Amino acid sequence: MIYQGSCHCKAVQFNVKTDLQNIKQCNCSICVRKSAKMSIIHKDDFQLTQGEKEISLYQFGTYNAKHFFCKICGIYTHHIRKSDPNGMGVNTGCLEEVNPFELKADILDNK
Numbered sequence: 001m002i003y004q005g006s007c008h009c010k011a012v013q014f015n016v017k018t019d020l021q022n023i024k025q026c027n028c029s030i031c032v033r034k035s036a037k038m039s040i041i042h043k044d045d046f047q048l049t050q051g052e053k054e055i056s057l058y059q060f061g062t063y064n065a066k067h068f069f070c071k072i073c074g075i076y077t078h079h080i081r082k083s084d085p086n087g088m089g090v091n092t093g094c095l096e097e098v099n100p101f102e103l104k105a106d107i108l109d110n111k
Ligand SMILES: [Zn+2]
Pocket: 007, 008, 009, 010, 011, 012, 070, 071, 072, 073, 074, 075
């Protein structure tokens, strides 16, 4: 299924194809602060439709992962994974018609 996603202020918008089966919460130093439930997808299943200029990139540590967020409202929308450069995590809280509280997430141990 294709979901519409956006940051809080709607400057950043995207489509994502996911069956919402691979849901993770990661325990690394940045994810534990975000506490977002992420849908893990292939990067080809993500399409940014608006907000290329509003997206900001945050990197740290080994600089392999790319953490994207809206520079206006600060919301994390998606990231490119360290362990899998073709894989992406998308913030399920940003997806329309998805209630992240109903999703069961496995813990990704990245400590
Ligand atoms: Zn925003």
